[in-house]
Amino acid sequence: MARHIRLPGRSIAITLLTLVVARAGTGVIYAIDPFAGCTNNAINTAIGCIQADDAGGFAQYLLRIGIGMGGGIAFLLIIFGGFQILTSAGNPERLNEGKELVSSAIAGLLMVIFSIFLLKIIGVDILGIPGFGP
Numbered sequence: 637m638a639r640h641i642r643l644p645g646r647s648i649a650i651t652l653l654t655l656v657v658a659r660a661g662t663g664v665i666y667a668i669d670p671f672a673g674c675t676n677n678a679i680n681t682a683i684g685c686i687q688a689d690d691a692g693g694f695a696q697y698l699l700r701i702g703i704g705m706g707g708g709i710a711f712l713l714i715i716f717g718g719f720q721i722l723t724s725a726g727n728p729e730r731l732n733e734g735k736e737l738v739s740s741a742i743a744g745l746l747m748v749i750f751s752i753f754l755l756k757i758i759g760v761d762i763l764g765i766p767g768f769g770p
Contacts, residue, residue, distance in 0.1 A: 692765065699755075706748045713741035 674680045677689030683701065687693035717737030724730040759765045 703748060703752065707745065710741045710745040710748070713744075714738055717741060 674685040678685040678687050686697055717734045720734035721731060724734060
């Protein structure tokens with residue numbers, strides 16, 4: 637009786653062959669100028685032009701990106717927790733896990749929002765850090 641052994645090498649070979657064939661039609665690829673399309677003292681990155689001339693503008697840019705990511709992650713966690721609550725099917729353990737996930741995501745979102753207000757009060761109004769004010 638013959639035994640058929642399935643090796644993962646076949647799928648790896650097909651994937652590599654597909655990549656080689658897909659790459660064969662492309663031409664020469666050149667490096668991109670990191671300062672193209674940006675103003676003075678700005679670096680062009682995958683997420684946009686980052687100002688590198690002053691620390692305040694750079695920190696403001698990083699905070700804007702971080703706050704946006706925090707809000708997006710909190711939104712996804714609220715959606716996932718709601719889905720977990722809806723699909724708990726009467727299982728109290730899964731129901732509590734979903735409730736805990738939603739409440740933790742809301743608490744994290746509130747912490748992000750309050751940190752913005754604290755940064756404005758302490759950084760702008762009290763210390764007068766440039767670059768964070770209006």
